[in-house]
Amino acid sequence: MFKTIRITREDRGLARLELARPAKHNALSAQMIAELTEAAQMLGADPQIRVVVLAAEGPSFCAGGDLGWMQEQMAADSATRRSAARALALMLKALNEIPKPLIGRVQGNAFGGGLGLISVCDIAFAAEEARFGLTEVRLGLIPATIAPYVLARIGAGQARRMFFSGQIFGAPEAVRLGLLAEALPARDLDTAVETEVERYLHCAPAAVAAAKRLCHRLGAQIDAAVIEQTVEDLVAVWDGDEAQAGLAAFFGKRPPPWQS
Numbered sequence: 365m366f367k368t369i370r371i372t373r374e375d376r377g378l379a380r381l382e383l384a385r386p387a388k389h390n391a392l393s394a395q396m397i398a399e400l401t402e403a404a405q406m407l408g409a410d411p412q413i414r415v416v417v418l419a420a421e422g423p424s425f426c427a428g429g430d431l432g433w434m435q436e437q438m439a440a441d442s443a444t445r446r447s448a449a450r451a452l453a454l455m456l457k458a459l460n461e462i463p464k465p466l467i468g469r470v471q472g473n474a475f476g477g478g479l480g481l482i483s484v485c486d487i488a489f490a491a492e493e494a495r496f497g498l499t500e501v502r503l504g505l506i507p508a509t510i511a512p513y514v515l516a517r518i519g520a521g522q523a524r525r526m527f528f529s530g531q532i533f534g535a536p537e538a539v540r541l542g543l544l545a546e547a548l549p550a551r552d553l554d555t556a557v558e559t560e561v562e563r564y565l566h567c568a569p570a571a572v573a574a575a576k577r578l579c580h581r582l583g584a585q586i587d588a589a590v591i592e593q594t595v596e597d598l599v600a601v602w603d604g605d606e607a608q609a610g611l612a613a614f615f616g617k618r619p620p621p622w623q624s
């Protein structure tokens with residue numbers, strides 16, 4: 365039924381939700397955004413599922429928003445753009461609101477929206493050689509719909525540095541920032557995720573769900589108005605000359621005009 369993601373269920377109450385566009389480094393296309401939204405809602409509502417692992421096939425966890433899809437939005441009318449940006453925002457909201465532990469399993473690159481996906485995980489583990497970054501500003505874009513979740517996860521001070529510089533950093537730094545629970549040798553990643561899964565499967569599901577609600581309520585308020593503002597921010601950036609130039613440079617495999 366899904367083309368860009370895969371879901372595997374285990375009787376013990378575990379679902380593995382896997383990004384499956386490896387040739388495009390799991391970039392978030394319109395179809396993947398729609399499928400992830402549907403999967404998050406479905407797994408969230410399934411009483412048999414008590415823990416969800418978010419993983420990815422191929423060399424990257426996720427290379428962020430699909431830049432071809434973004435280029436299409438730049439040429440579209442404002443209603444189409446707004447609905448595309450809102451789809452991205454609602455996907456993140458749906459993942460964030462899964463009322464059970466969402467555990468990230470990260471390898472390779474997690475850039476832009478990929479780092480956003482990690483930020484909506486409750487806890488994440490990564491291979492030591494994984495790379496992270498909010499690379500949007502290098503492309504003339506901004507981290508928009510992902511911003512509330514990244515800010516909630518690592519705080520404004522650390523986030524500003526990432527937001528403004530697009531700097532790429534390694535897994536030890538991601539642990540220090542609080543994005544990851546642990547960075548491990550790649551061969552130990554599945555064991556670490558499995559140990560974490562078992563911890564949650566030994567707990568009362570309604571109590572775990574209530575604990576997650578509590579964490580959300582006491583953390584940053586990511587309400588409908590905040591989300592809608594990020595949609596407008598993304599729509600506005602798609603209007604800009606820098607985004608046009610940045611994406612043309614990416615697909616032309618050349619540096620953007622501002623790169624020193």
Ligand SMILES: C/C(=C\C(=O)SCCNC(=O)CCNC(=O)[C@H](O)C(C)(C)COP(=O)(O)OP(=O)(O)OC[C@H]1O[C@@H](n2cnc3c(N)ncnc32)[C@H](O)[C@@H]1OP(=O)(O)O)CC(=O)O
Pocket residue numbers: 387388389391392424427428429430431432452473475476477478480499500503505506507508509510511598
């Ligand atoms: C969510 C919001 C914003 C964003 O997320 S903006 C996107 C931020 N992401 C990036 O800046 C990452 C861009 N990609 C890369 O830097 C590199 O591709 C890579 C992931 C480091 C991999 O490099 P490598 O050299 O190994 O491979 P290629 O570059 O040749 O890529 C292979 C293949 O995949 C395509 N691709 C990679 N990333 C994307 C992408 N993000 N979108 C679309 N396509 C992508 C690349 O074009 C190649 O395709 P071919 O057809 O094979 O040429 C906004 C918000 O917050 O709201």
